Amino acid sequence: MNKRKRALWGFIIGDAYGVPMEFMERDSFEIHDMIGYGCWDVPAGTWSDDSAMTLITMQHLIEDTSIADLKRAFCNWVYRGHWSYNDEPAFDVGMTIAEVINRWETKGPFEAAKADEQSNGNGALMRILPVAFYSYGRAIEDRYVNDYATLTHGHIRSTLCCFHYTYMVHALMDDLSLEASLARANEQLLSKLNDYPEEKVHFERILNITTLSREDIQSNGYVIHTLEAVYWSLLNSKSYYDAIFQAVHLGNDTDTIAAITGGLAGIYYEELNIPNDWMALIPKQEEIDHLINRFVKVIF
Template identity: 35%
Template sequence: MQNKNHLQNILYGVVVGDALGVPVEFKSREYLKQNPINTVQGFGTHDVRGGVWSDDSSLTFCLAESINEGFSLNQLAQKFIAWKVYNYWTPQGWVFDIGISTRIAIEKLAEGISPEMSGGFNENDNGNGSLMRILPLVLYHKDKPIAERFEITKQVSSITHAHLRSVIGCFYYLEFAKQIMEGKDKFEIYQDLKKEVTDFLKSLHINPSEIEIYNRLLNGNIYELEEDKISSSGYVVHTLEASIWCLLTTDNYIDAVLKAINLGKDTDTTGAVTGGLAGMLYGFETIPKFWITVLPRIESINKLIYQYKKETMEIKGFISYRYVRTDNIDYEGFSRDYTPVDYQTEATFFLPNDEGKNVLVFQLQYPKYPHNVEVQYPFDWEFYSEIKERNIDSVTIFVNTITFLDDNQVIFTGSFANCHTTDEYYDTFNFSAYFKHDNIKSIVRASTVYSDTITDVSLDSSFLKKIKP
């Protein structure tokens, strides 16, 4: 039975294909004929250990995380900046691979240029830098009308690659992915998209020459071509053609991804783009376990997947939830009175309010870099850790949406924390937010991640007095 955890299939499909291709990026097809990739290898082109992924996966994770958090183009742009500047979502703490167009676009974003205008609009700006990271977007827009899907795809591609050719490539790729999710056969999808994509693009009165550039996909049978007719450069058209060709000329994840990588040149991206669709088509379970276990930051990847799984299986919200009804709260001792409920890599805590109504408490983990989104509830406070004293200034809670369905149901989405600290070991900030039906009542628990150990913070009633909604 096909694995329906689509984000798991996508993320591991992409990151494994990417990691397999990293050591031989830029190697020729002739070299790989003599030295083919058939499993995970280390070092090579970028001198990194086996399993390390590149910018392809880092930016894919940024998009997946943004979708989990409710999706905002500006928010996604800030994550891209954080990746380049603060090494966010990097496998080992630094950026070792970045395309020219992507670098220029992110530098523009950092200078304050809007994400709609940051990407390259010239014909020479049609590398595969948006195609390589776009696949999670299918989870966000799959149920929307085709015109809206195209527009959203255009917006997300244009952050780094705004030329129509790149947008069309991303659009075709996501339409293929959408039909995989619908359970269709890959050859049926390929034939259906010839008409569907062509007719839609013509309805937009797009320059026919731009559509013709994709003729081998839209007006032919690319799977009938011999390997020497398939290019694997960093050009978006070449990458898309190569990935579809590899998918249609193999019948499992392993063969599809290895075939893509052994085409040479832009091996990590061809592997990632092929791997994403192959992961969706064949499922996470078909990826060799060793190729997965060597990946860095598996726990972080699984957390993304777990958050999406909760979203799709529970209430279409971001955070899982439960409710408790009690009558009183001892504010003098509330740091001792919470009840933990394990949710694998995170916990949800519940505290009663003073009026005995149902309350909802979340515990979330946030990156240390700032997010440029609307501030609705700022808090400035300090706390003391038993390990060492840390002064946390400018702690800001960003709330995108709080939806009150009735007295007993609250959907809370899109939260981030902007934390500035002088402690170089201060990696993440955790807090539990305490919600009533009318507003945020208080923050009731805080903790830090220090040397990979979660340290609870002792709080007393004076903590409440420091909060200034």
């Protein structure tokens, strides 16, 4: 598998591995397998909103459809099961995403996302990986990341997290070490923060992520806490599997954090090395693989 393919599969497998433990408290479980029927009534291997929105974004980028069409595709996912694991309406949709998609569904695709400070969940960050790949080497990252992030999350903090993650994707694609990747991403973020000085305080911990211990990490759905958990998991891992294991075992927003971590770990580590039966449990495995192959071909 090439890096992009590993990253996209790494994302989906991380999501599916984390789904049953979502909302569970840290250190209240230890799971080494792909299980089902935890906090959601879904079979082992089930992937969630993170993967669905990522796959829909990939399809949109491959087929070069309009932004309005992309929003309609998100509506079709939530209400009619388009790119859901079982063709049924979505089972796990975050609050901010649910609200804006409901407005697109009822009022039309030109409704804007909420931009207040409270609307800073991880719902834009969790679907930005295809955009990060699409913008790699194209010198369009600013416009692309901003435009796609703000479809659902209008506050600058969420967008800045999407930027930092994109910078990390690009640095790892350039074969930099983790430390060098973080250093370059931090530098790029700091230059962005010049335009938003009031936001800097919220990024201090991310800028100093190597100094944080597990106890410092809050693995919830707030976009800043999610990104901190992702970087901590990657920094404290020895393999792809170890990275998603660390991510899931932080507890709380396990699926999203493992998915976003898995995206980076898939680029960074040369093999996913997951048990074969994990892959076989993933619903729509062939359809997903076909979409990933098309995406990897188109974005080169």
